[in-house]
Amino acid sequence: MSTTLVKETPPIEEPVLRKLSTRRRLVPYWLLLPGIVWLLVFFALPMVYQASTSVQTGSLEQGFEVTWHFATYWDAFQEYWPQFVRSLLYAGTATLLCLLLGYPLAYLIAFKAGRWRNLLLVLVIAPFFTSFLIRTLAWKTILADDSLVVDALNTLHVLDVTSWLGWTEGDRVLATPMAVVAGLTYNFLPFMILPLYTSLERIDGRLHEAAQDLYASPATTFRKVTFPLSMPGVVSGTLLTFIPASGDYVNAELLGSTDTKMVGNVIQSQFLRVLDYPTAAALSFILMAVVLLMVTVYIRRAGTEDLV
Amino acid sequence: MTDKTAHTGNTGGGDVRLSGISKTYGSFTAVHPLDLTIPQGSFFALLGASGCGKTTTLRMIAGLEDPTTGTVFLGDRDVTDLPPYKRPVNTVFQSYALFPHMDIFENIAFGLRRRGIKSVKPQVDEMIELVQLGEHAHKKPHQLSGGQQQRVAVARALINHPQVLLLDEPLGALDLKLRRQMQLELKRIQTEVGITFVHVTHDQEEAMTMADQVAVMNGGRVEQLGAPADLYENPQTTFVANFLGTSNLIEAEVVETGGDVLVTAGGGKLRVPGERCTSAVRAGGKVLVGVRPEKISLTHADDADEIAAGRNRVTGRIADSSFIGVSTQYVVNSPAGAELQVYEQNIERDSRLVPGTEVVLHWNPAHTFGLDAAQSLLAGTVGDAGAETVEDAA
Amino acid sequence: MQWLRKNLVVIAGLLTLAYLILPNVVVMAFSFNKPNGRFNYAWQQFSLDAWKDPCGVADMCESLTLSLQLAAWATAGAVVLGTMIAFALVRYRFRARGAINSLIFLPMAMPEVVMAASLLTLFLNMGAELGFWTVLIAHIMFCLSFVVTAVKARVMSMDPRLEEAARDLYAGPVQTFLRVTLPIAAPGIAAGALLAFALSFDDFIITNFNAGSTVTFPMFVWGSAQRGTPVQINVIGTAMFVIAVLVVVAGQIVSNRRRKTATA
Numbered sequence: 001m002s003t004t005l006v007k008e009t010p011p012i013e014e015p016v017l018r019k020l021s022t023r024r025r026l027v028p029y030w031l032l033l034p035g036i037v038w039l040l041v042f043f044a045l046p047m048v049y050q051a052s053t054s055v056q057t058g059s060l061e062q063g064f065e066v067t068w069h070f071a072t073y074w075d076a077f078q079e080y081w082p083q084f085v086r087s088l089l090y091a092g093t094a095t096l097l098c099l100l101l102g103y104p105l106a107y108l109i110a111f112k113a114g115r116w117r118n119l120l121l122v123l124v125i126a127p128f129f130t131s132f133l134i135r136t137l138a139w140k141t142i143l144a145d146d147s148l149v150v151d152a153l154n155t156l157h158v159l160d161v162t163s164w165l166g167w168t169e170g171d172r173v174l175a176t177p178m179a180v181v182a183g184l185t186y187n188f189l190p191f192m193i194l195p196l197y198t199s200l201e202r203i204d205g206r207l208h209e210a211a212q213d214l215y216a217s218p219a220t221t222f223r224k225v226t227f228p229l230s231m232p233g234v235v236s237g238t239l240l241t242f243i244p245a246s247g248d249y250v251n252a253e254l255l256g257s258t259d260t261k262m263v264g265n266v267i268q269s270q271f272l273r274v275l276d277y278p279t280a281a282a283l284s285f286i287l288m289a290v291v292l293l294m295v296t297v298y299i300r301r302a303g304t305e306d307l308v
Numbered sequence: 309m310t311d312k313t314a315h316t317g318n319t320g321g322g323d324v325r326l327s328g329i330s331k332t333y334g335s336f337t338a339v340h341p342l343d344l345t346i347p348q349g350s351f352f353a354l355l356g357a358s359g360c361g362k363t364t365t366l367r368m369i370a371g372l373e374d375p376t377t378g379t380v381f382l383g384d385r386d387v388t389d390l391p392p393y394k395r396p397v398n399t400v401f402q403s404y405a406l407f408p409h410m411d412i413f414e415n416i417a418f419g420l421r422r423r424g425i426k427s428v429k430p431q432v433d434e435m436i437e438l439v440q441l442g443e444h445a446h447k448k449p450h451q452l453s454g455g456q457q458q459r460v461a462v463a464r465a466l467i468n469h470p471q472v473l474l475l476d477e478p479l480g481a482l483d484l485k486l487r488r489q490m491q492l493e494l495k496r497i498q499t500e501v502g503i504t505f506v507h508v509t510h511d512q513e514e515a516m517t518m519a520d521q522v523a524v525m526n527g528g529r530v531e532q533l534g535a536p537a538d539l540y541e542n543p544q545t546t547f548v549a550n551f552l553g554t555s556n557l558i559e560a561e562v563v564e565t566g567g568d569v570l571v572t573a574g575g576g577k578l579r580v581p582g583e584r585c586t587s588a589v590r591a592g593g594k595v596l597v598g599v600r601p602e603k604i605s606l607t608h609a610d611d612a613d614e615i616a617a618g619r620n621r622v623t624g625r626i627a628d629s630s631f632i633g634v635s636t637q638y639v640v641n642s643p644a645g646a647e648l649q650v651y652e653q654n655i656e657r658d659s660r661l662v663p664g665t666e667v668v669l670h671w672n673p674a675h676t677f678g679l680d681a682a683q684s685l686l687a688g689t690v691g692d693a694g695a696e697t698v699e700d701a702a
Numbered sequence: 703m704q705w706l707r708k709n710l711v712v713i714a715g716l717l718t719l720a721y722l723i724l725p726n727v728v729v730m731a732f733s734f735n736k737p738n739g740r741f742n743y744a745w746q747q748f749s750l751d752a753w754k755d756p757c758g759v760a761d762m763c764e765s766l767t768l769s770l771q772l773a774a775w776a777t778a779g780a781v782v783l784g785t786m787i788a789f790a791l792v793r794y795r796f797r798a799r800g801a802i803n804s805l806i807f808l809p810m811a812m813p814e815v816v817m818a819a820s821l822l823t824l825f826l827n828m829g830a831e832l833g834f835w836t837v838l839i840a841h842i843m844f845c846l847s848f849v850v851t852a853v854k855a856r857v858m859s860m861d862p863r864l865e866e867a868a869r870d871l872y873a874g875p876v877q878t879f880l881r882v883t884l885p886i887a888a889p890g891i892a893a894g895a896l897l898a899f900a901l902s903f904d905d906f907i908i909t910n911f912n913a914g915s916t917v918t919f920p921m922f923v924w925g926s927a928q929r930g931t932p933v934q935i936n937v938i939g940t941a942m943f944v945i946a947v948l949v950v951v952a953g954q955i956v957s958n959r960r961r962k963t964a965t966a
Contacts, residue, residue: 027790027794028790028793028794028795028796029790029796031786031787031789031790031794032786032787032790032796032802034782034783034786035783035784035786035787035846035850036787036802036805038783038842038843038846039805039806039809039843039846039847040805042821042824042839042840042842042843043805043808043809043817043843044805045824046817046820046821046823046824047820049820049823049824049827050819050820050823050824052823053823053827101714101717101718101721102718104710104711104714104715104718105714105715105716105718105719106715107711107715108711108712108714108715108716109715112711112712112715118954120719122947122950122951123719123722123723124719124722126723126726126943126946126947126950127722127723127725127726127943128900128904129942129943129945129946129947130726130729130939130940130942130943131903131904131919131920131923131938131939131942132904132906132920133906133920133923133924133927134729134923134935134936134938134939135725135726135729135939136725137743137923137927137931137935138724138725138726138728138729138732139725140743141728141732141743141744142724142725142728144743144744186721186722186725189718189721189722190722193718239811243811243812243813244813244814246813247813247814247815247816247907248813248814248815248907249815249907250906250907250924254927264813264815264907267815267819268815268910268911271819271822271911272910272911277823277826280819281819281820281823284815284816284819284820285816287813287815287816288812288813288816291811291812291813291816292811292812295811370866370870371869371870372866372869372870391869391874392866392869392870393869393870393871393872393873393874393878394872397870398870398871399866399867399870401863401866401867401870402863403861403863405861405863405864405866405867406867407864407867407868407882407886408864408886409885409886418868418871418873418881419871419872422871422872422873422874422877423872464871465870465871468871468872
């Protein structure tokens with residue numbers, strides 16, 4: 001190497017390794033500390049307390065004591081399994097309906113709305129600005145016995161079919177399973193539409209053209225290209241719908257009857273009215289376990305681990 | 309040079325000196341310990357493929373990366389432990405890193421304001437004029453074209469009168485025509501302000517056009533350093549020979565040493581000037597003989613007698629030819645080596661030179677160079693794995 | 703028929719939209735109702751009574767004020783804590799990253815009633831007095847994860863070279879954060895704050911469990927569903943809807959105009 005100013009230095013005997021100063025290495029921990037402590041104390045710790053409460057026995061007057069009384073779980077499950085099944089059934093049906101109703105709208109906003117896109121998005125989000133309880137009460141008016149909607153369904157003999165299926169009762173919609181599922185569907189529909197829209201909007205429009213160029217019909221294009229690419233939205237949308245729906249008790253309370261009570265209603269009344277804390281805690285624990293299990297299995301199968 | 313405030317002089321300061329600096333990430337060594345002196349006022353290029361350590365080296369000068377070992381000197385001053393905001397060094401970042409929430413004026417004024425200078429307006433206005441962005445002062449970066457953004461990035465750095473301006477692939481995001489234009493403009497600015505420019509690029513043409521000195525980096529090491537013409541004419545390694553332009557490399561056996569080294573390849577004899585051999589040669593040993601495609605002349609085999617005596621000759625058969633406009637490029641297969649490249653100026657085209665024709669390649673032995681045979685023939689070529697290792701760890 | 707097939711998606715989408723909007727229309731219409739009796743579920747006759755006297759119902763406006771205060775404090779708390787976590791997650795390496803990610807994800811993957819019930823067991827066991835503070839603690843807790851997610855998305859899409867450029871241009875760590883990092887992360891933080899405010903303001907289930915005798919606006923509505931729904935509830939619902947839509951539309955117009963003048 002004749003012309004160079006460069007030479008390889010021989011390996012330095014005692015390399016002066018520079019380390020990040022301790023202070024700088026601690027920065028992330030300081031940033032995390034307050035928020036994580038908050039979550040540990042007010043989210044994780046309560047789970048422990050709830051678990052402990054669920055194996056306590058006693059009464060409100062004499063106080064509760066941990067007696068490892070696991071029978072509470074069995075008793076609670078035996079007594080309230082119909083509400084459990086109902087919760088999962090209603091939440092599942094509502095989720096499916098949300099997907100069926102929400103997908104066309106998300107698709108419309110993502111691909112066909114043009115300059116109306118922003119307006120449509122605002123219209124999807126706008127209902128949020130009115131308290132959901134007020135909007136849920138509005139369904140009482142919409143589904144009242146002599147309302148336009150119920151009259152129309154009656155005239156079209158839809159109610160005959162739904163009554164036969166056990167979804168409605170006679171000429172009534174209010175205070176039936178259908179009313180509760182309709183309320184759940186309505187309440188969580190935006191949580192389905194927004195993630196769907198986000199993942200649809202990311203799809204490069206040229207992919208559709210490419211698929212059609214390669215002899216795919218519009219239906220095949222949807223099945224083989226659009227839908228698979230929107231899977232992240234489908235997965236997070238269904239989770240965002242199913243999870244809150246499974247624990248909801250507002251719709252069942254306001255739009256349903258004693259025959260449509262969900263597990264949320266039971267937990268709420270056991271905790272706040274009956275004051276049977278162990279049973280309520282056990283039910284809540286079972287619900288949590290079931291939902292977490294279902295969500296984990298679902299995420300594994302859908303193959304999108306990174307949701308946060 | 310002893311100026312500790314560091315912001316006053318625009319020419320004071322002296323050379324940038326890297327002494328034994330290296331950078332390792334876990335088990336990966338991005339830069340092997342290297343010594344490098346960048347003379348004051350020079351336009352210096354660090355050239356190499358992505359992952360060669362050139363950007364890491366630049367970032368260590370900027371202070372954005374702490375070297376694992378070694379020292380960075382600006383003049384006589386050790387700045388190794390200074391954070392970037394205390395170094396009299398500024399950077400033009402890859403894809404510019406203009407602050408999107410500030411207009412052009414505020415972007416350019418940023419450095420001055422941080423140093424507590426009160427009345428920035430005259431200086432900023434002057435700078436905006438210098439880079440010809442007068443009417444754009446109150447636009448946001450995203451409203452400017454790529455070339456304009458590039459000029460803002462340069463202005464934002466230069467207004468601080470740094471001792472050294474670091475440019476990290478500054479023209480990478482521009483299209484070819486604009487890139488050529490900006491190359492000339494950057495060169496003009498550098499000549500005007502006289503500040504040391506250290507320029508990182510993977511584009512060998514860009515490095516050769518702009519820089520006074522080029523350091524070719526590969527695998528975290530500097531392969532060779534020198535003026536562009538010197539690097540091109542006298543590559544010291546196969547990597548440099550292939551990465552800067554194109555080289556024909558022929559494996560040969562040394563027959564005779566002396567003033568000229570005599571070698572045989574594919575049955576023919578070639579001559580290499582002894583002083584252009586990088587490694588010690590001895591009779592019976594191997595050597596890689598190199599020659600640039602444009603140094604070679606092509607003559608139809610029928611006219612072989614007309615070739616002047618004393619030239620290196622290789623016979624072969626044309627495998628392919630492509631007409632480029634100013635030149636015609638031939639690929640010739642010969643017993644000495646497959647796929648030899650020959651560029652012929654289109655002055656007097658011999659219409660007989662079509663694929664399949666037997667030809668003689670001949671050139672002045674002075675244009676031949678000899679490289680150590682213990683290296684890969686393909687180092688630095690497009691398909692070479694070594695040239696396309698991991699992305700720069702930055 | 704051809705037309706129908708071509709526009710099937712549009713028709714289905716618009717029907718869904720109608721389903722989403724219908725209750726708001728009903729709420730608005732019934733804010734002009736003059737009901738017979740305590741419940742405002744059947745149309746009787748047009749009246750402006752409720753609009754003239756929106757706070758005419760005992761305790762309603764008090765509950766509204768409380769909810770707004772609660773939402774403001776919960777937002778502030780969640781934004782500060784959540785932004786810090788988001789920066790730590792994106793910008794630093796540290797141990798137990800997986801566990802921390804799970805801890806942030808879990809509150810969003812948990813039925814609200816479970817969080818509500820477990821938090822209540824904690825407060826009961828600690829002997830805490832249920833009220834404003836327990837509700838605030840709960841709201842900060844469940845808003846936190848949403849803020850982290852919103853801010854994280856923004857910080858992740860931020861070019862780290864911008865901060866390097868600031869440091870290169872003589873801005874120290876504090877200046878870099880204040881002048882570059884924070885302004886660029888601001889839309890993410892704003893989105894997180896908006897979401898937190900909406901979540902807190904409209905929360906019912908967790909509040910229902912942990913409020914004791916404190917009455918937030920959703921709690922008031924819930925109670926009125928049992929006792930009788932005053933028309934003023936619809937007035938508040940409609941007013942909030944109209945104000946929010948106006949703010950969004952105004953924001954659109956302003957940003958459109960700014961974009962136009964900027965490019966002109």
